[in-house]
Amino acid sequence: MQKSAFESSGYQVFDDYLDLETCAELLAGIDSYRAKHSLPEIHRPMKGRSLRYYVIHGEQIEQHLTKIWRLYHHGVNALVNELTSRQYAPLSNTRVGVNVNIMPPKRSEYRWHYDRTTI
Secondary structure: OOOOHHHHHOOOOOOOOOOHHHHHHHHHHHHHHHHHOOOOEEEEOOOOOOEEEEEEOHHHHHHHOHHHHHHHHHHHHHHHHHHHOOOOOOOOOHHHHOOEEEOOOOOOEOOOOOOOOOO
């Protein structure tokens, strides 16, 4: 039996996982939230590996961006469980379980990193 892309590489790319209308709705929700709320800037300087971006954390997403919250809890989590044939659950620490990172042009820096368990 041939291994799936996920089994052989540890990741899987799905074209059209969300349709354009759903993506537009999610982005509109983020834009609306940003217009009404001040976002904290995450800035962790490190030579050649800095992080600098704005974040909407999981508690805010759960309360104000419910479509993203449902996607995280039901859509993505169910897909991961299906791909792995295991039963994973979203993190119990709501604040860090899911985030929206916003990177303004020319000011932002991002790199591969592991999230901390608190913000």
